[in-house]
Amino acid sequence: MTGEEVGLWIQGASVVVAVGASVVALVVGGVDRRAAERNAERDREAARRLAENERREAAQHARRMLDFEALLRLAENQRRGGSSDAETRSELGAEAAVLTAMIGPERLPRLSQALNPESEAELRDFMDAPGTVEWQKRAAEAHLALLQITREIREAS
Numbered sequence: 001m002t003g004e005e006v007g008l009w010i011q012g013a014s015v016v017v018a019v020g021a022s023v024v025a026l027v028v029g030g031v032d033r034r035a036a037e038r039n040a041e042r043d044r045e046a047a048r049r050l051a052e053n054e055r056r057e058a059a060q061h062a063r064r065m066l067d068f069e070a071l072l073r074l075a076e077n078q079r080r081g082g083s084s085d086a087e088t089r090s091e092l093g094a095e096a097a098v099l100t101a102m103i104g105p106e107r108l109p110r111l112s113q114a115l116n117p118e119s120e121a122e123l124r125d126f127m128d129a130p131g132t133v134e135w136q137k138r139a140a141e142a143h144l145a146l147l148q149i150t151r152e153i154r155e156a157s
Contacts, residue, residue: 059156066153067103074099074108094139101143102150120144 077096083089097115105112118126126132127140 063153067107070099070102071107074103074111098143098146101146104150104154116143120147 074096077092077099080092083092093115096111100108100111100115103112123140123144127137132140
């Protein structure tokens with residue numbers, strides 16, 4: 001074999017080794033890319049779960065703060081012990097009934113039963129009754145809306 005033939009064999013072997021190295025690099029690159037995509041998807045899912053947990057916790061905290069403010073007002077209302085003035089007594093009772101409805105029977109079962117014994121269906125029937133005066137209809141409608149929004153807040157948290 002001449003030096004020229006040896007050189008051609010070396011060049012051919014170099015080309016084969018280079019092509020093989022390129023193929024190996026492509027395969028390793030593809031495997032790495034798929035692994036990176038799986039890792040990125042796991043990271044996105046973990047971030048989504050974390051964000052959802054934080055949103056849920058924030059909603060629960062907001063609900064607790066809303067209940068806390070209402071309970072604070074209700075506690076102050078109840079600690080007054082009533083009044084000898086009929087108008088003041090009526091105002092205190094109305095405020096207590098609304099706050100109790102907002103807080104709900106889960107937290108205030110006895111007070112809810114005492115101040116708001118009506119179901120939503122009974123409130124609707126009361127609104128439609130012929131002898132119900134307009135201010136009572138408005139109060140019942142506001143009470144129903146309060147119950148609905150309170151339910152929505154609880155469902156969201």
